[in-house]
Amino acid sequence: MPPSTISADRVARVNQLARAITEEVGKAFIGAPAITEALLVALLARGHVLIEGYPGVAKTTLVKAFSSTLGCHFRRIQFTPDLLPSDITGTYILDMRTNTFVLREGPVFTHVLLGDEINRAPAKTQSALLEAMQEHQVTIEGETRSLSEPFIVLATQNPIEQEGTYPLPEAQVDRFLIKLRMGYPSPADEKRMLSTYDKPPPPVRAVVGPSDVLEMQALAQEVFVAEELIDYVLGLVQFTRSHAKIYLGASPRAALALVHAAKALALLKGRDFVLPDDVRSLAPLVLGHRILLTPEAELEGGAGSAIVAEAVEKVGYKMPRQAR
Ligand SMILES: Nc1ncnc2c1ncn2[C@@H]1O[C@H](COP(=O)(O)OP(=O)(O)OP(=O)(O)O)[C@@H](O)[C@H]1O
Ligand SMILES: [Mg+2]
Numbered sequence: 525m526p527p528s529t530i531s532a533d534r535v536a537r538v539n540q541l542a543r544a545i546t547e548e549v550g551k552a553f554i555g556a557p558a559i560t561e562a563l564l565v566a567l568l569a570r571g572h573v574l575i576e577g578y579p580g581v582a583k584t585t586l587v588k589a590f591s592s593t594l595g596c597h598f599r600r601i602q603f604t605p606d607l608l609p610s611d612i613t614g615t616y617i618l619d620m621r622t623n624t625f626v627l628r629e630g631p632v633f634t635h636v637l638l639g640d641e642i643n644r645a646p647a648k649t650q651s652a653l654l655e656a657m658q659e660h661q662v663t664i665e666g667e668t669r670s671l672s673e674p675f676i677v678l679a680t681q682n683p684i685e686q687e688g689t690y691p692l693p694e695a696q697v698d699r700f701l702i703k704l705r706m707g708y709p710s711p712a713d714e715k716r717m718l719s720t721y722d723k724p725p726p727p728v729r730a731v732v733g734p735s736d737v738l739e740m741q742a743l744a745q746e747v748f749v750a751e752e753l754i755d756y757v758l759g760l761v762q763f764t765r766s767h768a769k770i771y772l773g774a775s776p777r778a779a780l781a782l783v784h785a786a787k788a789l790a791l792l793k794g795r796d797f798v799l800p801d802d803v804r805s806l807a808p809l810v811l812g813h814r815i816l817l818t819p820e821a822e823l824e825g826g827a828g829s830a831i832v833a834e835a836v837e838k839v840g841y842k843m844p845r846q847a848r
Pocket of ligand 1: 552553554555577578579580581582583584585586709713717
């Protein structure tokens with residue numbers, strides 16, 4: 525048995541809260557529970573999510589419902605070509621009564637931040653948000669301010685390269701723990717959505733609060749990862765690095781991200797130890813957007829996620845000796 529550091533009732537409580545969140549989100553968003561699960565993984569692993577999907581597939585609906593269940597402070601930024609870094613971080617304004625400069629905090633001072641259509645703002649503005657994501661702090665006119673905790677960014681972008689968009693550079697896409705592709709709903713889900721559209725959806729309740737989120741994040745860090753699983757993660761990233769169709773394979777940061785995400789998923793599923801299936805199911809979401817194909821593979825219509833799927837198929841997991 526793996527060494528356990530978390531008491532069974534605390535693990536069970538996280539599992540119960542995760543179910544409650546998923547159920548609440550389902551009141552407003554009709555779709556696969558795996559989508560909500562990916563958001564929960566990022567939340568518990570202190571990561572951020574880039575949601576890519578065509579207009580009208582309920583990206584905003586999902587993010588709003590998710591943040592409502594968390595009982596956390598929520599802000600939204602609509603990215604536009606004229607958005608300035610200070611529109612994200614904040615700015616000093618003159619208070620006429622006291623004749624002093626006071627900080628007007630930008631929308632980044634929140635728990636859950638929806639960055640809608642992030643690729644519509646130029647690189648300088650995007651990077652103001654990306655600095656906040658990485659360091660949980662912002663620098664405003666030379667003064668550094670910490671953000672609130674928890675802090676999670678859920679950014680959306682449209683996959684079609686349109687005029688007037690600024691695709692996120694690779695190094696910035698790497699800041700997102702998970703890239704989630706939202707496709708069209710299944711015919712059954714779409715039918716359910718269409719048959720309920722004329723009634724107002726039931727309100728989405730908060731089932732946790734910021735302190736619960738912080739506690740779940742702390743517990744996720746304590747989840748046990750066996751050495752064999754570390755080797756398995758290394759096998760997967762090394763496969764991407766030596767693949768003929770790959771220009772740039774998964775980085776050590778990507779490997780670390782996969783371990784963090786797998787720990788979060790294990791806890792959400794009610795375990796205090798990671799299983800190979802946690803790593804397998806998350807590898808495409810965590811690694812897919814962090815590898816670059818060769819121009820030839822790109823022309824042939826290849827995708828990073830397909831290479832990761834190939835890695836999952838071909839790289840074996842070596843069982844620990846006593847379990848053989
Ligand atoms: N799977 C779904 N579950 C619930 N509502 C849905 C679903 N798909 C679409 N809708 C409904 O369609 C409308 C559009 O959803 P929403 O605004 O969230 O899409 P979006 O992906 O954010 O679009 P855009 O890219 O244009 O911002 C909403 O009224 C939403 O309720
Ligand atoms: Mg939207």
